[in-house]
Amino acid sequence: MTERPILEVRDLRKWFPLGSSLFSRHRQQVKAVDGISFSMRRGEILSLVGESGSGKTTVGRTVLRLTAPTSGSITFDGQDITRLSRRQLRPLRRRMQLVFQDPFASLNPRMTVERIVSTPLIIHDEPGGIAARRAKVEAALQLVGLLPHHATRYPHELSGGQRQRVGIARALILRPDFLVADEPVSALDVSIQAQVVNLLLELKDLLGLTILFVAHDLAVVGHISDRIAVMYLGRLVEVAETRVLFARPRHPYTEALLSAAPIPDPTVERQRIILAGDIPSPIDPPPGCAFSTRCRYATEACRAAVPPLREVAPGHLSACIRDDIALQAPRHGALTAPSKETCRCRLRSTGYRVTIACPRPSTSSSSAPASSASAPPTNW
Ligand SMILES: Nc1ncnc2c1ncn2[C@@H]1O[C@H](COP(=O)(O)OP(=O)(O)OP(=O)(O)O)[C@@H](O)[C@H]1O
Ligand code: SF4
Numbered sequence: 001m002t003e004r005p006i007l008e009v010r011d012l013r014k015w016f017p018l019g020s021s022l023f024s025r026h027r028q029q030v031k032a033v034d035g036i037s038f039s040m041r042r043g044e045i046l047s048l049v050g051e052s053g054s055g056k057t058t059v060g061r062t063v064l065r066l067t068a069p070t071s072g073s074i075t076f077d078g079q080d081i082t083r084l085s086r087r088q089l090r091p092l093r094r095r096m097q098l099v100f101q102d103p104f105a106s107l108n109p110r111m112t113v114e115r116i117v118s119t120p121l122i123i124h125d126e127p128g129g130i131a132a133r134r135a136k137v138e139a140a141l142q143l144v145g146l147l148p149h150h151a152t153r154y155p156h157e158l159s160g161g162q163r164q165r166v167g168i169a170r171a172l173i174l175r176p177d178f179l180v181a182d183e184p185v186s187a188l189d190v191s192i193q194a195q196v197v198n199l200l201l202e203l204k205d206l207l208g209l210t211i212l213f214v215a216h217d218l219a220v221v222g223h224i225s226d227r228i229a230v231m232y233l234g235r236l237v238e239v240a241e242t243r244v245l246f247a248r249p250r251h252p253y254t255e256a257l258l259s260a261a262p263i264p265d266p267t268v269e270r271q272r273i274i275l276a277g278d279i280p281s282p283i284d285p286p287p288g289c290a291f292s293t294r295c296r297y298a299t300e301a302c303r304a305a306v307p308p309l310r311e312v313a314p315g316h317l318s319a320c321i322r323d324d325i326a327l328q329a330p331r332h333g334a335l336t337a338p339s340k341e342t343c344r345c346r347l348r349s350t351g352y353r354v355t356i357a358c359p360r361p362s363t364s365s366s367s368a369p370a371s372s373a374s375a376p377p378t379n380w
């Protein structure tokens, strides 16, 4: 029997109405998310990638019900949460948490780390007094590789990586089983990105988390994700297992993103595909395939109707009508997703981007501990 998905999203739309003008008869809508469907297995990391403005954050916030969907449905662990009220959502909030992109902006500068991390416990009336709360904060800090003395610090007294660890500790303190990590490493220095990516991978294994990981850097998501969903202008254009997507992209937009991902080896020749112009406006998307205005394979047929996301191989979905084109895949190991059999999975920063360094977990060269534990702390 197949296991029930922890998250099921069906035909989700999130349109934002724009202020109406005196002279326009119709109110315009920003179609930030325009009919997407996907599901996630328990314990999976699904990465959502795409250019700025493609709707990734809106998907993350809508599936967490931080914003109400315009239409479609969201089912979390078998429960339809699409139309639940704030009060009905409250018990679910503990189970579904968000890690923000910018750790500095998301932490209150006037609060100590202890107060920041313990706030969700207070909001959710977690039983136990101050001592119990303090013990939970300490366990959460330990889990993310911080030390007890960090509890008394303020955000400005921490490094960027430490601040993001605090953000992760705050997201974990209620022991959720589902996390949306919205570009958790893109505001960090490249040398710190690998540490935080490592941390999320280890926590996923340690705590059995399911993570929707939002990013625009395919080089990072290649190492963290089980599957990747590529988004363009509010719609999914390709979904596949990471190794499959890297080995054989089936949508021209994915091909272009892969060609632009940095390869930390100057000797490797590459054929970079430059996408002309910016992503079109989600207020008035192009007819038919929204990517047709920038696609080097576009024909008249592409503009006739929106291509459906269809299965082009088992578990591999693509929204391109052209099966006759051979797309290029990255030719270098740095962009090849790790084999789960050989690598579970310590990463090393090359000083440029994260690459797989070692097939054996015991030989990590990461300069800081990811999580300090191989099992959750005893007081967790
Ligand atoms: N509250 C809002 N009101 C109106 N438009 C919005 C709102 N939130 C997002 N949008 C628009 O929806 C589109 C998608 O935004 P979103 O933040 O989801 O993109 P993104 O893929 O996360 O981009 P980035 O990579 O820059 O974070 C954008 O055009 C954005 O301007
Ligand atoms: S449907 Fe046409 S325009 Fe769209 S991605 Fe495929 S080839 Fe390009």
Ligand SMILES: [Mg+2]
Binding pocket: 056, 057, 058
């Ligand atoms: Mg975003």
